[in-house]
Amino acid sequence: MSKGCKITKIVILSVVVLLAVLALTLFTASGALKKAKYLDPWKPDYAKQFEDPRVQLMAHGLLAANSHNLQPWKIRLDKQNPLLLYLYTDNERLALESDPLTRQTLVSQGTFLEYMRVTGEQLGYFADIKLFPDGEYDEQNLKESMERKPVAKITLSKAKPQDNPLYEFMFLPDTNRMAYQPDEITPAQIQKLKQTNTDEDLVLSILNDKADIEKFGAFGVEGTDIETGLKRMNDESAGIFRTNEYQKNKYRYGFSFEGQGIMGLKKHLLQGMITIIPSFNNEEAATKLAVQATQTAVDHTPAYALILSKDNSRTSQVKAGMLYSRLILTAHEEGLVMQPLSQVLEEYPEMWKAYSEIHREYAPAGETIQFLIRLGRPTQDTPLSMRQEVTDLIAE
Structure with a gap:
């Protein structure tokens, strides 16, 4: 064997060993072997x-x-x-x-x-x-x-x-943020979903008109863009983001990569990288990804649901949540999944213009929109x- 071949083999072996060590380091930092x-x-x-x-x-x-x-x-x-x-x-x-x-x-x-x-x-x-x-x-x-x-x-x-x-x-995940199939929600499904509302103080609407879908998609992207563009919002989210399995087992609440639909090897690689180098998850990149993800999601949404209350009392808020649970369980029964687009309904000064616009158009009688919800058939499972x-x- 020539000297050049030996050197090449040594280089390849060194690279393989280096990659193996790097992978082991990342997976250890992620806590890949920890019981969830x-x-x-x-x-x-x-x-x-x-x-x-x-x-x-x-x-x-x-x-x-x-x-x-x-x-x-x-x-x-x-x-x-x-x-x-x-x-x-x-x-x-x-x-x-x-x-x-x-x-x-x-x-x-x-x-x-x-x-x-x-x-x-x-x-x-x-x-x-x-x-x-x-x-x-x-x-x-x-x-x-x-x-x-x-x-x-x-x-x-x-x-x-x-x-x-x-x-x-x-026992199924309650939120699916991924793209949905283009299949329309059938009239029978819409009727069944509407029957989940038995409270006269609440209004449940299922909207699948093209114009409404485009408007809701625009509201969803605008709300995400506004929220993720505010440092105090990003700091709040970062404070409850669990970067690895150790943190998830310790706190057991808040955000994680699973919420973004990231699973398996990719999840552990990302968790390991952010654990070792926290700056890897920088605010600007995270903001851009969040807006892109919302745009992709709304571009693949065949219907939306609105839950409105006639007032915004604490009792009405709780009742809206009860209806939402009935709606998501019934949706699952029909093979459907959902995702609330909550940002545009948030109540702080920077969101006020968008909040007012969606209420002016979809709650003209003075109701409060408690939920704006994407609705459709999943293209992939979510963790x-x-x-x-x-x-x-x-x-x-």
């Missing part, structure tokens, strides 16, 4: 380990869609009545930059309650839900009021178990997101 404990609550048998039926229902509520994946729920179990519990807003889990009026946080209370109600039917418990039993919040002392006043009083009573067809779909242990929700 933050996914345990998604297991269908997770709730069975608890004897208390209240905790069993809570374990299902925990899977509900919620703003910023902050899981802002706190539960107080009544010590005298084993079938009574109270839901509170966790006032330490607020995203006050993007959700300064905590509207999205209150909507998230409703999504939790509806998952509990559906689970109760399946397991043989009727859940009597009374919203704001001690009255709505004192808006001038909001955080203190959240601590003192429950969102809901839930009283369980034993009932005959019913096979609720929506139950099995709780599950982090969830806390249900026992972490229990407060004294």
Whole structure:
């Protein structure tokens, strides 16, 4: 063998070894071999380990869609009545930059309650839900009021178990941000989705006209562009972004690459790179990617749904969240997926123009748009997101 061939083989071997070491370093930094404990609550048998039926229902509520994946729920179990519990807003889990009026946080209370109600039917418990039993919040002392006043009083009573067809779909991801198939939503599907609204104080619309689709797409991109162009918003999001498996197992709430549909080897490579070199995930690049992702998503959306409330009271916000949970579970039953485009509905000064425009056009009677939702058939699966242990929700 010539000297040149030997040198070439040594160089190739060195490169292979270097790449192997680099890959090992990235995967170690990502925590690729760590057990994803933050996914345990998604297991269908997770709730069975608890004897208390209240905790069993809570374990299902925990899977509900919620703003910023902050899981802002706190539960107080009544010590005298084993079938009574109270839901509170966790006032330490607020995203006050993007959700300064905590509207999205209150909507998230409703999504939790509806998952509990559906689970109760399946397991043989009727859940009597009374919203704001001690009255709505004192808006001038909001955080203190959240601590003192429950969102809901839930009283369980034993009932005959019913096979609720929506139950099995709780264990699917609640949000799919990817492109959707071009297939139109059928009239039968639209009718079934509309039937999820049984509250006279709410309005649910399914819109698939080309003009509406284009307008909603433009609103979605504009809202994303405005939000991601604000440093305080990006700082807020960065503060709850979990860059690796170690952080996801430690915190179990917030954002991660899974929320962007990134899985497998790519996920671990990105997690490892950002863990080792945090500046790799720079604000400018992240902003550009977010806007591009929204543009791609809205370019591949065959229909939208709107949930409006006649007023914007805390009770109406919670009810809108309950309707959203019924809507997403019914959509799953029909083979559909959804994604809320929440940015254009956020209530801070820089968003006011876009917020006013969408309300002027789609809520002319003075209603509040609680949800703007993409709707369609998926082109690809999306991963599950982090969830806390249900026992972490229990407060004294």
